[in-house]
Every structure is written in C-alpha cells, then in structure tokens.
Amino acid sequence: MQAATMDSVEESPSMLWGLDPIFSAFAKLYVRDILNMTESTQVPGIYFYNSRPIFKVDVLGTVVSKRERNDFFCYGVDDGTGVINCLCWKNDLLREEGAPTKSGGTHSDGAQGGFNPVAELEKLRQAQQSRCHLEIGELLRVRGPVKTSRQQREITASVYYKVNDPVMAVQIAWMMEVPQLYRECYDKPFLLQHDAMGNLATTPLNKATHVIMDFVKQKSVSRFRPYDVQDLLQPLISSKPQTASAAQEPVACPSSGQQLRQLLKEALQILQDEGVLYRKVKSQEEVYHVTAEDKDLFMAVKDVIREDSKREKYAERGCHVLHILSAVRQRYSLNLSKTALELVLKSLECNSDIISTSENHYTLF
Template structure:
C-alpha cells in the first residue's frame, strides 16, 4: 500500500477491526503491508491490523527457558508463533510444606490441587507436532531473521477429536472475509451525508425489526410507512413577515423518499424482493416466504441426486437460475444467499464449499 493510500493514523480507531483480533489466513498475515506511519501496524485491504487470531497444526517446535516457539500451519501458510511461558510453567514444582501435605490426608489438600492445576496447564501449553494450536496476539517482525511472527498473548492446545472446531472455523472465517475484511472501510466526508446515511440506516433497521418481530411474509409500502414518521422533520408551515418562504420538500414527500431509500437498501441486502413487478407494489420478506424456501429446498434436493452434483454439491448460480425459472424471475442472488444461510443454520442443507450446497443426509 502506497503511503498516500494509507488512512491517517488518527482515524484507525474508527475501524472496528483495528481493536479486534482479526481471524485472517496465515497467507494474508505474511503478505500484509506494514504501515509507513507507525511500525508494527499492518494493512489488509485498507484495514489497520496489529493483532490476529489463528488456528492451525503445529509443524515444528522449539523450547527455550522463557518461551516456546511453534510453527503453525493453517493450510495457507506457516507462521512462527512465539509463546512466552508464565511463572507456573517455568517452575519445576510448586513450593509447599511437606508437613502440611502429610497432615491434609483424608481432607482437602490445597498443594495437591495446585499441582493438578499446574499439570493441566502444562499439558495445554506444551503442544507436540501434529496437534492443533490456537494463538492470539500481535504481529511482529523478528529482529534476527526479519520474518513475520506472532507474539502470543494467549495460546493453548485444542482438543478436536471429531474436527468440530476446525469445521466451525473453516465456515466462520470465509464469512468474516466476505462481511468485514474484503470490504474497505468507508468514512463519510461531511456531516450532511452522515446525517442522511444515518436516517436511512435507522429507517432500514426499523422496518427490518418490525418485519422480523411480526413474521411478515408480504407487505406493501404503505403498511410500514407510518413506522418512519418519527424520523421525518416536517418543514415549517408558516414564516414571519420579515422572512421569505423557505422552499423544500414537505414532510409527506420526505417520508415517501425515506421509505423508498430504505426499501431499496433492504432489496440490495436481499432481505426483501418483489416476486412480480407491477403497479401494485408487493414486497416479499425473503426468509419468511415459505414458498420460496420450499422452492430452494426442492431444487437442491432434486439436483443433489444428479451425478453431476453428487460429489461437489449444487452451485449457488445454478440454484439461482433454477429457482428463478420455477418461482420468480426477480429473485436476487443476495436474497437467495439469505435463504441458503437460513436453511444451513436449520441443518436442512450443508455447504460443501463457499458456493456449493447439498442436502443434509
């Protein structure tokens, strides 16, 4: 990233990713560009990042008096993780009075219990090659080899006999990329545009919350128009004798314009769509449209049985084309993705990859 393209460091705190542990692929951590303003801060797609959260297999290890050094591989790359030992790990045993230990037989022995806790902690922090390790901490560049590494603030071995943790991780991280990391941060340039966006955002949230709470499947614009009335400031109906009338949209016009923009935003998100475009504006709420959900399930169920899709699953674009032909030509990809996500959360279907789906047997 060129210096002129970097966001000024005074604005970094406006990006929520800056204060979070970013769950990035190791490949991207190694390729991030270091800031020219503040050393130790890196940029991924204009997002300032300095601490990350990774999960991977240990492929090499070294141990020193003060730290462990693990090489972690998440299948996209390998990064060195410097994991510092705490005082408990450095101690060979917990100091205690042997007479107290002997006198505590038959009752609660605090020294013995502390030893158990110490052994449990050591077993979680001493990771062997081939075991699963999770590491969270800031990204650093080593002085000696000038290689990028993670200085762990938290690290522990993950017990994952049925790979449940790894599967959940592989499903969550691509979604974070789509929703956060691959979308550049956009800051409003002036207060007017900020106020406008804020009003549209509030209107969109009001309509969305109402439709969800009432489980509405279909509605017309005038059904939700009154919900936005508190957001609209009506123009003054009269002026003083010394003032000229101020031209501007009336309260009713502002309300209709705000409603139009909010419905467009919901359509762009896929939350609502129009099954048939006609003078009678009828909007369908995507996840509450039972006929649409049934059509999507039928397409996936039928095509999953075909030899062409038996192994990889049915591609999302094929599902979109089939559902458009069967149900509505106006269905958007965003609306379909919301239905697929809802079906997957309900364990009706399963994603074979980012864009392939099949029925859950």
C-alpha cells in the same frame, strides 16, 4: 484470498481507525494474508488488509516447528496457506515446571483426608501444561497482536491453547466460517470520505439507507413499496448541472429522476444484503418486507424448529441453519436470504424462544 496492498497515501487517519469494528476484534485471517499485510506508516504495529486497519488476529493451525526457552514457546503454525511463528509466553505455573512441588512428610500427613493446596496446585500446573505444551502435529489456536521482529512477521500470543479435535469438527467449522468473513467483511474495503475541512463525510448512499431505516422505524411498517420512500430521498440528489470549465456548458449526465431511482435501487439492495429487508414474492409490483417486523416469518421459523426438532435426526443437536432456511423457503418464501433468517434467529434467541445448541444449530427453548 490475496492480501491487498495499499500505499501510505491511502491510509485513513489513525484517529478514525476505531470506526472500523474489525480494528477492535481479533481478525480471523489466513496466515498468507497476515504475512503479506502492509504495515502502517503512521503507527508501527498496525497493519492493513484491503484498507482495513488490523493489529490483532485469530489463527488456527497445525504446529510444524517448536522452540522452547525458559520464558516462552515459539511455535510455527501452518493453517494451509502459510506458516507464521507464534511467540507464546509461559505463565508462572509453567515456569515452575522443574521446581519441587511435594511437601514435607509432616505437612502431607496433616493434609491427608482434607484439602491439600500443594497437591491441587500441582494438578492445576499439569492441566495448564497439557493445554499449553504442544508437540509437532498438534492443533493450536492463537490470539494476539501481530508484530514484525527481525524482518519477520509473527504473532505475540495473548491467548493460546491446544485444540482437541479428533473428528476435525473444529477445523471444518473454521474452514466454513473464515471464507464467509472474507466475503462479508474483510474483502469489503473500509472507506471513509472526508469533506474539504477534513471532517468525516457521509455518502448519499449511506444517507439513503439511514433515511429508509428511519422511515421503517417511525412508521412501524412491516412492508412498503419503493414509491413510499422515493420522495424522502429527493433532498440527497443534487439538482445542479455539471459544467465544463472552458465552455461553461452543461455536461451530459443522468437526470435527477434517474439519479433518484438509481440511489433508491442501490440503498434497497444494501438493506437486502444485510437481511434487513427481503422480498417475499418477486413480481412487477415490488414489495419489500421488513424482516424484524414480519410476524408471520417469525412464526414460520418457530414452526419449522418446533416440528423438526422432534425428529430423531435433529433431536440431539437441533436444526442446522441451512436446514431451517430450506424449510422456510419451501413453506413461506422462496426469496428469503440467509442473512434475513439469521436476523430472525438472533431475535428469537434473544427473546428466549429458541436456543443455539452449538454453532449454527437451534432448537426450542
């Protein structure tokens, strides 16, 4: 992924940054992109990746350098795309590493056979040290805000710990998750349109998707055809012809009917990409099924998990989401998307019909 550069004139107003959910989250970005992000000219310490405001990141990588001071560790972390310094402050237990922790003989004899707070504190300090004191070559996860110090980009850790990953399960899961986040979120620009008064404006496409969703909720429909909602989008189409400033003659542009059909097509595609809608069968007669209202789909997913969880291969961890997707496509609909299935799985888990045994694995409750 290449970091997106942006000019200061393209920055959205700082008071609107909170509208982007990434702004409040720890963004799982590649180190290369963190190093190449553009710093905001409005608020120091805020950076932009592809027009998205970011100040907190989440990084997993190997320690390739290490410096220790009385109050902090400075680890150089390499995730395969670059190396970034991570400033990891010691807590009180680590600062007291060199302090004596054994009590006098009288107190030790009195605590024998009972609870010894000094001994327990020593155990806690040792556990903390084993997780926070890393050596070169060990795996470190760091979460915290990004800052620029002495013209170098670094992370000030709010949370950091050593990751024990003997079979590389954590690293493999990370390598599968991060590219998906880039595709579905980070690489999609954060766009805010404003009207002449500077107020936040909603595009016709955003309005169209909301109109369709309102129709689905109000009518409680499980499926519909495009012509069922087409007329509802008519008010979003401008009927005024564009004119040239000199001749004041209409400029050739798509008719209102063409604009309406194009708007409907794009809105339906967005809802399909989000998994809200899907087409069970692709034919000339376009029928869109509402994922959350398709009881037969929910039953098909539960049947797959119920039957396959009994097999020895899936008995321990449950069924992987990709296996469930493949099975449901064979039994129910070849056109079911992964995003639609994930919405179904989340709904079933919220209703306690299924549980996730680990990331992307599900079994019956």
